[in-house]
Amino acid sequence: MARRRVKKRTHASARPTQNGSKPAESIPKSLVIRINASEVGSSVSQLVKDMRLVMSPHTASRLKERRGNKLRDYVMMAGPLGVSHLLLFSKSESGNTNLRLCTTPRGPTLSFRVEKYSLCKDIQKAAKRPRGREDEDYINPPLVRFSSRQTAN
Numbered sequence: 001m002a003r004r005r006v007k008k009r010t011h012a013s014a015r016p017t018q019n020g021s022k023p024a025e026s027i028p029k030s031l032v033i034r035i036n037a038s039e040v041g042s043s044v045s046q047l048v049k050d051m052r053l054v055m056s057p058h059t060a061s062r063l064k065e066r067r068g069n070k071l072r073d074y075v076m077m078a079g080p081l082g083v084s085h086l087l088l089f090s091k092s093e094s095g096n097t098n099l100r101l102c103t104t105p106r107g108p109t110l111s112f113r114v115e116k117y118s119l120c121k122d123i124q125k126a127a128k129r130p131r132g133r134e135d136e137d138y139i140n141p142p143l144v145r146f147s148s149r150q151t152a153n
């Protein structure tokens with residue numbers, strides 16, 4: 001009987017991204033979600049859209065929330081989708097807008113009350129020479145990581 005073929009080449013498990021800087025698995029991905037989507041109001045819905053633009057390109061920009069979706073549904077899908085952070089916007093009964101920042105799967109959750117915010121469309125209306133929404137602005141991720149390595153002179 002013939003011997004079975006043994007593969008000799010292996011593929012790298014951590015492939016670099018397009019620019020070659022980081023492996024694709026280590027890039028943080030996020031979801032920006034409205035909790036109780038029908039009850040938060042139009043201004044908070046617009047705030048969620050603006051935050052999705054700010055957090056692009058590694059966030060779901062066209063996520064559709066449905067009335068039946070619960071927080072548990074998003075947490076359960078975060079693992080298979082590779083989502084590392086959830087930004088949850090909600091509105092309390094007293095009218096306060098709240099933001100919760102969760103790291104998945106078992107990270108800490110930070111809770112904030114949003115005092116004031118300005119929407120992109122309000123800033124564009126107030127500007128003398130408003131810039132249109134250019135796609136070049138949202139190509140790079142919003143966060144920059146600095147290393148604390150010191151060099152000796």
